[in-house]
Amino acid sequence: MNFFVRGYCRLYQKIINFASYFLSFKEPEVIQGEGASAKIPAYLHKKGFSRPLIVTDPGIYSLGLCDPLLKKLDEESLTYIVYKDVVANPTFDCINEAFAMAKKNNCDSIIAIGGGSSMDVGKAVGALMSNPKKSLSKMRGILKVRKRLPLLIAIPTTAGTGSEATLAAVVVNSKTHEKFAIEDPKLIPAVAVLDSSLLKKLPKKIISSTGMDALTHAVESYIGHSLTKKTRSYAIEAVRLISDNLYAFYSNPEDEAPRSNMQRAAYLAGVSFTRSYVGYVHAIAHSLGGEYNVPHGLANAIILPYVLKAYGVKAEKALARLSDAITLTKSGASTHEKAVAFIAWIEDMNEKMGIPKSFDHLIKPEDISLLAARANKEANPLYPVPKEMNKNELIEIYKEIDPQ
Ligand SMILES: [Fe+2]
Numbered sequence: 001m002n003f004f005v006r007g008y009c010r011l012y013q014k015i016i017n018f019a020s021y022f023l024s025f026k027e028p029e030v031i032q033g034e035g036a037s038a039k040i041p042a043y044l045h046k047k048g049f050s051r052p053l054i055v056t057d058p059g060i061y062s063l064g065l066c067d068p069l070l071k072k073l074d075e076e077s078l079t080y081i082v083y084k085d086v087v088a089n090p091t092f093d094c095i096n097e098a099f100a101m102a103k104k105n106n107c108d109s110i111i112a113i114g115g116g117s118s119m120d121v122g123k124a125v126g127a128l129m130s131n132p133k134k135s136l137s138k139m140r141g142i143l144k145v146r147k148r149l150p151l152l153i154a155i156p157t158t159a160g161t162g163s164e165a166t167l168a169a170v171v172v173n174s175k176t177h178e179k180f181a182i183e184d185p186k187l188i189p190a191v192a193v194l195d196s197s198l199l200k201k202l203p204k205k206i207i208s209s210t211g212m213d214a215l216t217h218a219v220e221s222y223i224g225h226s227l228t229k230k231t232r233s234y235a236i237e238a239v240r241l242i243s244d245n246l247y248a249f250y251s252n253p254e255d256e257a258p259r260s261n262m263q264r265a266a267y268l269a270g271v272s273f274t275r276s277y278v279g280y281v282h283a284i285a286h287s288l289g290g291e292y293n294v295p296h297g298l299a300n301a302i303i304l305p306y307v308l309k310a311y312g313v314k315a316e317k318a319l320a321r322l323s324d325a326i327t328l329t330k331s332g333a334s335t336h337e338k339a340v341a342f343i344a345w346i347e348d349m350n351e352k353m354g355i356p357k358s359f360d361h362l363i364k365p366e367d368i369s370l371l372a373a374r375a376n377k378e379a380n381p382l383y384p385v386p387k388e389m390n391k392n393e394l395i396e397i398y399k400e401i402d403p404q
Helices: 003-020 036-047 058-062 067-075 092-104 116-130 204-223 229-251 256-276 280-292 296-311 313-325 335-352 365-379 391-401
Strands: 029-032 052-055 081-083 109-114 151-156 168-172 179-183 191-194
Touching: 029 036, 029 256, 036 067, 036 109, 036 151, 036 191, 052 067, 052 092, 052 116, 081 092, 092 116, 092 168, 109 116, 116 151, 116 168, 116 179, 191 256, 204 229, 204 256, 204 280, 204 296, 204 313, 204 335, 229 256, 229 313, 229 335, 280 296, 280 365, 280 391, 296 313, 296 335, 296 391, 313 335, 365 391
Parallel strands: 029 191, 052 081, 052 109, 109 151, 151 191
Antiparallel strands: 168 179
C-alpha cells in the first residue's frame, strides 16, 4: 500500500480509536454456570420485567434448549412470547416479524437464545423497539441506534461468535439481498448468560469452527493497533483458555470444564474485538461467506495462518507474546521463532480437528478481483491491522488460500 493511503488509514483509525474512549462500551452482566439460563426468570422478576420476547431458531427450539428457561418462566407465572423462526443470515422480513410480535404483545424485554443469528435478531428487534419510526436501513452503519434498548439478554448456544458481548447486528435486506451491519454500543446485551449445559450436544464440526472463530477474534484484536488495557488482557486470556480447552471440548463435549472454559473464552474474545476490531482474516472470510456461503468460523480457521504470515515482521512481536502466553517455545527463542511457533500451533489445531489447509477449488479465479475489492472495502481504512494491505496484496492471499 502506498505511503499516502497508509497514512490516511492510520489517521482514520487513530480518530476512531480516540472517539471510542468517549463511548460507553458497557460490558454485559455475566450470569454463568451449568443451568444458568433457568436463573433468568428470577432475574426478570427482580428487575421488574414481566413480558419477555424469546427469540430463537427452529433447530434450537426443537432440540429443547429453550425448555429449562420456558419451564421456569411458567413457574414464575411470567407471560412470554416465543419467536422461533430465526433464519441464518437474518433478513428484514424475519426481524420485522419478530418486532411485530413484540409490539402486539407489549413485550418489555428480549431474550435471544441461539447462535449469532438469534442474537443478531434480538439486537435488531431491540433497536426497532427503541426507534419505532426508524427502519433497519436507516440504522445501517455506526452509531445510528443511539437510544437505549429494552432489556436484552443473550444466551449463546455455541462457544465462538462472542455476539453476546458485541455491539453489532448483521442483517440482510430481504429485497436487495445486501448484507450489512448495524453497529452501536447500545446493542451490547445488558446480560450474557453463559450456560454450559446448552453446549453438550454441539456437533464436532461446530465446536471446531466456532472455537477457531473465537481464536481469530482474540488474535486479530490482540495484534491490531487499537488495544486497550482491558482488551489486551481479555484477548490473551481467551488465547490461553482456547489453547487449554478447545481440543478437549472437541474430543469430549460431555466434559463440563472444557465446555464452560471455551464459553468463557468466546465471551472474552467478543469483548476484546468489539472494542479493538478484527482484521483481514475476517474481511476475507466475510467475502467468501457472502459469495459462497462458507461457514464463518471455518473460513476464519483456514485463512488465519495465511494472513498472519502475510503480516510478516509487523505482527511478530505481538504473536511472540501470544506464543509466550501459551509457552510454545523453549527459553532463549527469538521473536521470529516464537511467532513462527504460534502460527504452526494454529495450523496444528486445525489439522487435529479436521479443518482443511486450504479451500479446494471453491474460489473461482474470475471472482478474486471482486472478492478482494469487497475485503479491501470492509477493512480499509477501519481495521487497525498490523500491516496495511491494498487490494492487489489481498489478491495474493486469495490465490494462496485456494491454489488452483
Ligand atoms: Fe468472527
